[in-house]
Amino acid sequence: MLFQTWTFLLFFTILYFLFRSIKNSTGRQYLILAASFIFYGWFNPLYPLFLLWIIAADYIFLLLMEKTGKRRLFLILSITNSLIFLSSFKYAGFITSNINELLVITGNPYRLPQPDILLPIGISFFIFISMGYVIDFYFGKVDREKNFGRHALFVSFFPQLSAGPIARASGLLPQLQHWDRGKGSDLAEGAYIFIRGLFKKIALADFFALYADKIFGNPAQFGSADLVLGALAFTWQIYFDFSGYTDMARGIARCFGIELMENFRLPYMAASTGDFWGRWHISLSSWFRDYLYIPLGGNRKGKLTESRNTMITMLLSGLWHGAAWNFVLWGFIHGALHVMGKLIGRFRIIKITPVFIRRIVVFILIVFTWIFFRAESGADAFSYIAGIFNSGYAAPSMPLLMFIIMTLCYLYGWFKEYGLLNFMEKPAVKSIASIIMLAWILIFASSDASDFIYFQF
């Protein structure tokens, strides 16, 4: 069930009225739990079974950690279970095809059969939510949720189920434990955040997608200007697609009185690659920071270890996004940029470079990294980049309106970063903005609901 559909609106409306009409807190929790399973099962009736497996397994592991005192053993079993589960669905095909390629290279005639496995939507998200909770419990950061229903609700809470944000137990569980019916102001704020997300997805991301898909679909056909603009279009598409989804998820949760964590903070205004990861998909980057980078030693054991830890974290972050080498390459490039950024950051010339120039340079670098993310393979990405520099100039085929909107988006980022748009937080301005956004969506944008890019992860 996609957020931007009539089906979801109907689902939400019924659910909201039921939620408001139930006086008992536990009753409301079970209602939302049931709704979450219906929501997930709407994509495919088998999906809730996968979800239930992770929920039940981690509930038992947490229970055993507490009751037996063998915390380390059950932590390892829980993580192993999660990783095997994730690998079976997400990486089995990737692993098999790589083994087969190795067999080809070594001249071995044997081939493994390519598995045809259903990849449940949002599997990486709910597994990471659950895994993070188990690790937090292991380190004593959170208490175990004894109520199975509430534990299940934490992992399966429908707004964040398909594509995050990857909630932390410390942030979400207490809200679920003391859940009231929500206030009218929550509904108002939630509605605004939702409309903003809807606009980002339908009016912006889906527009940029038309051009990005055209260029990336056959890059050899286009000149350098189109290739550059195609990369830029994808840069904005993925941002608006994902942050639009996050806004909608946060807006829906807010309507029910729950505050989900922020996932984006003007990422294209980052002044370094490290800064970028503090602004882009914050719930994932902070997850990797807290549960991988820091346990690996972080920056505490010298520069070399820090660089190694950064590279491992970024490579795995790339792999998290997709079971393909281009995602690994994308992670590698981000890691390398981050390490290099740290190294050259010590030079005086970098220190005295005005921050606005650093923002522009980082933005250009990020645009290039997205080429690896969007291309079908690493080789395609390299030939795309080669095309930018080698293809002759031809008048670009990007519509002028798209170019104007893209420029406005970038300018909006600058103004917002420097606090020039604070007046937009006023309720009157929000009201006007909401009406304009809805009218624009209704009149000018497409009425076809398209999937979100991050659903595949």
Added chain:
Amino acid sequence: MKRLKYLINVTASIIVMAIAMPVLFPLTGDQFFTSDYRLPYNLGEDYFLYQKYAGSVAGYNTIPVIGDSVIWGHYTSGTDTLTAHLNRRQDIADFSNMGIDGIHPAVMYGLAENYCRALTNKKIIIGINLLWMSSPRHDLTGGKNSEINHRGLLPQFTEIIPAYNPSFEERLSFVIKRNTSFFLWIDHLRLTKFRGKNLYRWCMDNPGENTLQFFNPDTRIYELPEPMDASKFPLQDAQWVKTEKSLQWRYTLKTLKLLKEQGNDILAIITPFNRYMLTEESANQLGLIVNGIRDNLASEGITAVIPEIPPKEEFADSSHPTGKGYRTIAENLLENSEFKKFIKH
């Protein structure tokens, strides 16, 4: 409190906009409902316009003729349709062409149910085109068919149609759209002003064009399709669906009853089918179906008029007459006593 104000502001503005816009700007195109008016081809799915047209016809002293492309006049200009030929006779009643290209009986029911509510206490003529019973595929009782026209007007949740299997979302959006004047108006705006495309798609298709051109009115003219050569009509063995099993016939009957319940006086015209394209056996079956339909309608208190089959050369395909064919049918109807009785002032 301020946030609540936001919610109230937005909700109120949306409601006001949704109610006010279709009222303040009822017709954004340059349409005029003249006597030989018919819905422009490219506005065939503009149900907002159709509803306005129905409302306008309801106020005139004319007899609306509702039907599919045979009534609309697929192979002819607006001045050569059946209603246009009937209108040439100044001494009789005026007729309004309320046909829509590609509309089949199951859809016609949706059209009548949703957009012909204004037609009450009038004389109404319904064109029945038996093409829709000429095979299970046409009848929508065959396998899944992804080429159904006007699918949004089909019953979405009240009946399972074998050929129609959309997603729940599609069904729901159709139901919401056809019951919300504002969404119909948005479609109307897009179809009349924006060539039926959304702004983004238009920009992609015309990257070099000035975006403001998107807002220019659609000036496309309907290009008449080439009729088939009568000397080369292929002989067909139509797989007629029996009346009692036909979904299309059931919906034809439902449409007639619905309009009758609105206080209208109904006359059905079984538009001529090109028998020259049928094998003898198939033509005989058609004859039986036509007789059955006439008797069936009579039992419902509805008169059915069956015009004579025009000459072979006056057919453009299996069910559509040429302009000349329409003239022949019109002349034939004007000699028909039951027809004359029905249209009498």
